[in-house]
Amino acid sequence: MKAAVLYGPGDVRVEDLEDPIPGPGEIVVQTLAALTCGTDRKVVTRGYHDKMLQPPCVFGHEGAGRVAAVGEGVTSFRIGDGVVAANSAPCGQCRACLRGRHSLCKDLLFWNGVFAEAYLVPARVVEKNVLRLGEVAPQDAAMTEPLACCLKGVLDAGVGEGDRVLVIGAGAIGLLLIRLCQLKGAHVAAAARRPEALHMATAHGANEAAQILFAEPGLTLSGTADPLFDVVFDAGGAAQTASLAVRSAARGGTVSLFAGCPSGTKVEIDVTRVHYDEIRILGSFHHDPAAFREAFRLIETKSIVPADFVSARKTLAELPDSLINPEVGSLKTLVVF
Ligand SMILES: [Zn+2]
Ligand SMILES: [Zn+2]
Structure with a gap:
C-alpha cells in the first residue's frame, strides 16, 4: 500500500x-x-x-x-x-x-x-x-x-442559550467552535487578525467579528460593541491569545484555553479580577x-x-x-x- x-x-x-x-x-x-x-x-x-x-x-x-x-x-x-x-x-x-x-x-x-x-x-x-x-x-x-474535541470544549465551558461567546482564531477549529456555540443558542463573536479570516467567520455564521490588533502591552479587540464575554475560547494557542482570552471574560465569565500552547507557555493573570469577578479559567483536551x-x-x-x-x-x-x-x-x- x-x-x-x-x-x-x-x-x-x-x-x-x-x-x-x-x-x-x-x-x-x-x-x-x-x-x-x-x-x-x-x-x-x-x-x-x-x-x-x-x-x-x-x-x-x-x-x-x-x-x-x-x-x-x-x-x-x-x-x-x-x-x-x-x-x-x-x-x-x-x-x-x-x-x-x-x-x-x-x-x-x-x-x-x-x-x-x-x-x-x-x-x-x-x-x-x-x-x-x-x-x-x-x-x-x-x-x-x-468535531468531538470542539464539542467537548463547548460542553466543558457550559455554553448556553443567550450567552455572549468570543472565539479567538478563525481557522477550521475556531469555525467549528463558532458553529457549535450557535447550535447552543449563543451569540458568537469571532476574533482574528486577518480581515479575510473575519469574513470567513461571518460567512460561517458568526454574529459579529472583532479584529485583533497588536498594541502594548498585549493584543486588543476592535470592532465589538462590548469587549467582555460570558464565554471565551482561545483557539489561537499562543501566550498572547491566551492572555487576550482571559482579559476578554466578563464578570462571571468562563475562559476555555482550548488550543494547546507550546510547553512552558506562561501568561500573566490579574487574579483580582478572577476573584472579584468570579472568572473561571479551564482547559479542555x-x-x-x-x-x-x-x-x-x-x-x-x-x-x-x-x-x-x-x-x-x-x-x-x-x-x-x-x-x-x-x-x-x-x-x-x-x-x-
Ligand atoms: Zn485532529
Ligand atoms: Zn483510564
Whole structure:
C-alpha cells in the first residue's frame, strides 16, 4: 500500500509499505477519506511529536473507510463495513476513567496512520471507539474527531442559550467552535487578525467579528460593541491569545484555553479580577467516547456540514507538499483515495 511517511521536520515521503495485518481484536480499514489537522502541520513543520509519533512513521488521525480485514475475536465488525475510528480509547479502569474524566486517562491509547491506503485500528479502540458510517459519507465522517474535541470544549465551558461567546482564531477549529456555540443558542463573536479570516467567520455564521490588533502591552479587540464575554475560547494557542482570552471574560465569565500552547507557555493573570469577578479559567483536551458519538450524530443529522470546514482536496501524493507549504488562511485538506 502507499503511505505518507513522516521522517522529520519538512520531510514527508509517499512510500510503498506492506499492507497491515490485523492481530487479535484489531481491524484493518481501507482508507476512503482523511483530513489534515493542525497537529499534523505542527508535526511536519516544527518536528513536534509526542511519544506516539516517532519518525519514521505513518501519521494522520482523522479518517474513515471500509473494513478490509478483521483480526481473531472481532465480532462487532465485518469486512465491508463503513467505519470511523477515533484516534484514541481510554482504559476505563484508572482513577480518571472511573471519575468519568476519560480524556485524562492515565493510559490513553493513541494510534496514527490514516495518511495511507489502509490502517490498523488497535483492539481497545475497536472495542470502545469505532462507529459504523450508516448513511454518512466517509469524507463527512472523517470530521468526527476534530468535531468531538470542539464539542467537548463547548460542553466543558457550559455554553448556553443567550450567552455572549468570543472565539479567538478563525481557522477550521475556531469555525467549528463558532458553529457549535450557535447550535447552543449563543451569540458568537469571532476574533482574528486577518480581515479575510473575519469574513470567513461571518460567512460561517458568526454574529459579529472583532479584529485583533497588536498594541502594548498585549493584543486588543476592535470592532465589538462590548469587549467582555460570558464565554471565551482561545483557539489561537499562543501566550498572547491566551492572555487576550482571559482579559476578554466578563464578570462571571468562563475562559476555555482550548488550543494547546507550546510547553512552558506562561501568561500573566490579574487574579483580582478572577476573584472579584468570579472568572473561571479551564482547559479542555482531546475528546472522549461520548463526545465522539455525539459529534458523529451532529454530522449524521446534518447539524454540522463537514464540507464547510474543508478548503482543499488532494491526493495522497500531493499531501506532503500541502502540509509543508500550507496556504495562508486554508482550512482542512481532504485527502481522497
Ligand atoms: Zn485532529
Ligand atoms: Zn483510564
